[in-house]
Amino acid sequence: MPREPDPDWIIQRRRAIGNRVRVGREYANLTQEELSYRTGVTRLTVQRIESGATDARIGWLLRIAHELRVPLNDLLGG
Numbered sequence: 001m002p003r004e005p006d007p008d009w010i011i012q013r014r015r016a017i018g019n020r021v022r023v024g025r026e027y028a029n030l031t032q033e034e035l036s037y038r039t040g041v042t043r044l045t046v047q048r049i050e051s052g053a054t055d056a057r058i059g060w061l062l063r064i065a066h067e068l069r070v071p072l073n074d075l076l077g078g
Helices: 008-027 032-039 043-051 058-068 072-076
Strands: none
Touching: 008 043, 008 058, 008 072, 032 043, 032 058, 043 058, 058 072
16 A cells, blocks of 8 residues: 655654754764764665655664764754
């Protein structure tokens, strides 16, 4: 059964999370490739998270937050 598209508020929130990941990565002076290597998340997945193209798994966000040395809540915007 096909999945319905995500509502706009979810897409906007996903993009905001991705933007915070990108800003944190750049602040840490890391490339997507370096963050990928350190977290075990593929570079393509990092790119998709940053662009808001995919729903990020909690495990991925926990790894990213750990490597960026920020609380997970900072990435989620809470």
